[in-house]
Amino acid sequence: MTAPLDAPAPRAVRVDELQARIRGMQSTRLETKAVPTHPVFAGVLPGGTLREGAVVQVEGSMTLLMALLAGPSAAGGWAAVIGIPEFGVEAASRFGIALERLALVPDPGAQWLAVAAALADVMPVVAVRPATRVSPAEASRLQARLRQRGATLLVAGAWPGSDARLGLEASEWHGIERGHGHLVDREAVVNTVGRGEFVRHARSRLRLPGRSLEFATVPVAPVPLTSRPIAIGLAGEARRRVG
Amino acid sequence: MTAEAGRTIVLWCPDWPVHAVRRELGVDPAASIALIARGVVFACSEAARGQGVTRGLKLREAQLRSPGLLVHDYDAELDVRVFEPVVRRIEQIVPGVQVVRPGTLAMRARGPARYYGGERAAASALLATAAELGLVGARVGVADGPFAAEQAARAIPPSHPGDETAASAVRIVEPGGSAAFLVPLPVSLVTDPRTATLLDRLGVRTLGELAALPEADVRRRFGAAGAFAHDRASGREQTSVLARTPPPEFEVEQHFEPPLDRIDQLAFAFRVGADAFIERMRAVRLVCTGLRVEIDDERGGHSSRSWLHPRWFTPADVIDRVRWQLQGAGTADTGLASPIVRLRVIPERIESTGDHEEGLWGGGPDERVHHGLTRVQSMLGHDAVVTATVGGGRMLSDRQVLVPWGDRAPVRAGRTAAAAGGRQGDPPWPGSLPALAPASVFRERVPATLLDARGVSVAIDARGAISAPPERFAVGGGVAAGGAFPAASVGSTTSRARDGFGAAPVRAWAGPWPVVERWWDPERAKRVHRFQIVDDDGCAWLLVRDAEGWWAEARYD
Numbered sequence: 001m002t003a004p005l006d007a008p009a010p011r012a013v014r015v016d017e018l019q020a021r022i023r024g025m026q027s028t029r030l031e032t033k034a035v036p037t038h039p040v041f042a043g044v045l046p047g048g049t050l051r052e053g054a055v056v057q058v059e060g061s062m063t064l065l066m067a068l069l070a071g072p073s074a075a076g077g078w079a080a081v082i083g084i085p086e087f088g089v090e091a092a093s094r095f096g097i098a099l100e101r102l103a104l105v106p107d108p109g110a111q112w113l114a115v116a117a118a119l120a121d122v123m124p125v126v127a128v129r130p131a132t133r134v135s136p137a138e139a140s141r142l143q144a145r146l147r148q149r150g151a152t153l154l155v156a157g158a159w160p161g162s163d164a165r166l167g168l169e170a171s172e173w174h175g176i177e178r179g180h181g182h183l184v185d186r187e188a189v190v191n192t193v194g195r196g197e198f199v200r201h202a203r204s205r206l207r208l209p210g211r212s213l214e215f216a217t218v219p220v221a222p223v224p225l226t227s228r229p230i231a232i233g234l235a236g237e238a239r240r241r242v243g
Numbered sequence: 244m245t246a247e248a249g250r251t252i253v254l255w256c257p258d259w260p261v262h263a264v265r266r267e268l269g270v271d272p273a274a275s276i277a278l279i280a281r282g283v284v285f286a287c288s289e290a291a292r293g294q295g296v297t298r299g300l301k302l303r304e305a306q307l308r309s310p311g312l313l314v315h316d317y318d319a320e321l322d323v324r325v326f327e328p329v330v331r332r333i334e335q336i337v338p339g340v341q342v343v344r345p346g347t348l349a350m351r352a353r354g355p356a357r358y359y360g361g362e363r364a365a366a367s368a369l370l371a372t373a374a375e376l377g378l379v380g381a382r383v384g385v386a387d388g389p390f391a392a393e394q395a396a397r398a399i400p401p402s403h404p405g406d407e408t409a410a411s412a413v414r415i416v417e418p419g420g421s422a423a424f425l426v427p428l429p430v431s432l433v434t435d436p437r438t439a440t441l442l443d444r445l446g447v448r449t450l451g452e453l454a455a456l457p458e459a460d461v462r463r464r465f466g467a468a469g470a471f472a473h474d475r476a477s478g479r480e481q482t483s484v485l486a487r488t489p490p491p492e493f494e495v496e497q498h499f500e501p502p503l504d505r506i507d508q509l510a511f512a513f514r515v516g517a518d519a520f521i522e523r524m525r526a527v528r529l530v531c532t533g534l535r536v537e538i539d540d541e542r543g544g545h546s547s548r549s550w551l552h553p554r555w556f557t558p559a560d561v562i563d564r565v566r567w568q569l570q571g572a573g574t575a576d577t578g579l580a581s582p583i584v585r586l587r588v589i590p591e592r593i594e595s596t597g598d599h600e601e602g603l604w605g606g607g608p609d610e611r612v613h614h615g616l617t618r619v620q621s622m623l624g625h626d627a628v629v630t631a632t633v634g635g636g637r638m639l640s641d642r643q644v645l646v647p648w649g650d651r652a653p654v655r656a657g658r659t660a661a662a663a664g665g666r667q668g669d670p671p672w673p674g675s676l677p678a679l680a681p682a683s684v685f686r687e688r689v690p691a692t693l694l695d696a697r698g699v700s701v702a703i704d705a706r707g708a709i710s711a712p713p714e715r716f717a718v719g720g721g722v723a724a725g726g727a728f729p730a731a732s733v734g735s736t737t738s739r740a741r742d743g744f745g746a747a748p749v750r751a752w753a754g755p756w757p758v759v760e761r762w763w764d765p766e767r768a769k770r771v772h773r774f775q776i777v778d779d780d781g782c783a784w785l786l787v788r789d790a791e792g793w794w795a796e797a798r799y800d
């Protein structure tokens with residue numbers, strides 16, 4: 001019926017759109033509650049905040065992971081970090097994660113998935129680095145549990161069917177030159193790939209961290225394409241780049 | 244009160260604290276040992292005394308006099324704990340025992356004297372039991388009243404280990420002879436140090452001289468304490484032995500015959516014991532928040548450890564602690580090095596259930612967290628789940644203090660000082676980096692390479708100057724170690740700039756910042772230089788240079 005009108009649009013994009021609509025109708029995501037998240041992620045995460053039951057992949061940056069943990073932790077929730085032995089405790093505490101409500105399991109070994117499931121039962125946010133490949137069946141089982149318990153899983157690694165993937169596209173440190181100064185702040189371009197939500201692909205420029213260890217968006221962003229209508233334009237831009 | 248009623252036997256084990264440490268740690272009895280409390284010698288062994296170590300000596304002075312001295316901290320709890328079995332054994336042969344202090348027992352003489360047929364025979368029986376318990380050099384004094392009896396026991400000259408005859412280790416002061424016996428002893432035995440100094444200045448130096456003063460005058464001048472001291476000095480003690488009531492026994496002990504060589508077997512066998520252990524306490528409305536697990540194996544090995552619980556122990560928790568103690572770092576199905584013959588669980592901290600009542604609406608979310616963490620602990624072991632605090636120190640890995648869930652965090656000495664000095668109570672960080680802390684701190688430093696323009700490793704001379712500006716940099720042989728966050732995953736331009744060594748260009752760098760640690764100790768002294776490096780991908784690293792080369796200590800990512 002409408003096919004002739006949409007003919008110019010590539011078929012793959014159309015399929016994606018339809019799939020998104022199906023998922024939107026099927027999923028219970030409309031009922032899920034927002035998890036208190038650092039305001040800096042308003043334009044980064046699909047939907048603006050972390051959601052209960054969501055799985056978010058975080059790649060390439062521990063600071064980004066800490067920034068995501070800081071919001072729920074500052075709001076009084078517990079957080080667990082599983083399988084990340086080099087998690088810098090001091091940095092975490094300076095970035096606003098409450099150490100008295102932080103549990104670390106540095107070496108879960110092969111049982112990391114069971115540990116993640118056990119802690120997701122009791123904690124609102126759990127960060128994990130998969131030690132082994134996780135099969136889609138195991139992943140969806142854990143995701144069902146997360147939805148039931150209202151927990152959020154942050155994955156530092158690969159995860160089949162995650163709700164969003166955050167990665168660092170570029171990172172630029174300020175305050176340090178060749179032979180003098182010291183690291184002061186960093187501007188990073190965070191690349192978001194969402195699934196099922198309206199934001200499919202977004203780039204935003206953040207201070208990770210800023211001059212006084214805060215997280216903030218950089219005001220003059222070259223690609224300020226984060227809100228809904230512009231996101232479609234972004235998809236178009238992504239297409240152009242591919243082409 | 245008749246003289247007969249006041250007759251008292253005192254069993255005294257000399258140097259009990261030293262003896263307790265020896266028993267606990269299995270130290271050679273001939274070694275010279277000193278126990279230190281607040282920097283001065285609290286107790287020392289016979290061998291150490293022979294070399295001139297005395298009580299109250301400064302640690303450094305004691306080490307000077309006896310270079311081979313073994314030094315331990317004085318632990319009052321250990322004294323009591325090791326003495327407890329002794330008391331229980333003595334109670335089996337003489338009922339109604341008072342523990343004057345660990346190492347000294349007082350008991351009424353009348354009963355034992357009648358039972359064993361005389362005071363000397365009773366004393367001999369006590370000494371025989373003491374010898375059976377392995378108490379070297381125990382002595383018995385019998386006199387009117389506990390004070391005189393203890394002085395009688397202490398007055399026996401130390402005997403050589405060879406002739407442990409009953410006669411040389413017993414001193415009996417005849418009834419009514421206490422006053423005469425006490426005459427030459429110093430007055431400080433019955434008074435506090437201040438009064439003793441005052442009496443000394445007044446010319447009253449011995450108990451005999453004190454006893455010679457009229458009682459009414461002493462009472463008028465020194466009050467009730469003085470009158471009490473006067474009574475003791477003149478052998479007219481009003482106190483008598485206050486026999487202790489043996490405390491209710493909560494500890495459980497289980498022997499395994501044949502010995503068990505698997506942890507799960509042991510856990511199963513101990514299930515009933517653990518239930519009984521907790522149930523017995525619950526029956527008298529107590530909960531256990533700390534316990535000690537002692538395990539003996541077939542080869543004579545002994546393992547003993549205290550465990551704390553953030554709430555209180557349930558039978559399953561007790562079994563978990565036993566399992567964790569056995570498996571150490573291993574997993575549940577590893578076999579044991581040696582089969583277990585005996586298991587003993589002793590409560591160390593017991594509290595009333597009233598202090599641990601749940602709130603009307605439950606204990607809140609933290610209780611759920613506790614259960615979740617405990618579950619993970621029973622999966623992976625006690626040390627697998629940790630909470631973190633920021634400690635003091637120079638190297639980054641020293642600053643992360645990881646405490647297993649349920650254990651008490653180590654006391655930070657600098658906390659109060661730092662809190663007073665501002666900066667939100669941060670512990671001191673000498674040689675600290677700027678406020679920005681690295682997000683990834685490697686537990687083990689990763690070897691790194693830092694090259695100058697000519698491809699030679701950058702060196703730092705004794706004055707802290709670098710040989711040439713760094714140009715190229717690689718970590719862990721080109722591939723950054725660190726799991727799923729390798730530097731290669733930052734950006735997509737990784738491969739273009741790598742040269743043959745796998746080294747990437749250095750975009751910016753700063754340093755060196757020297758860190759000199761423990762320069763006074765040649766064994767552990769450390770002199771390193773810190774660098775901050777930003778590599779071509781925009782990833783920042785904290786490098787250290789020591790005598791062996793370059794290392795990556797942490798990453799800002």
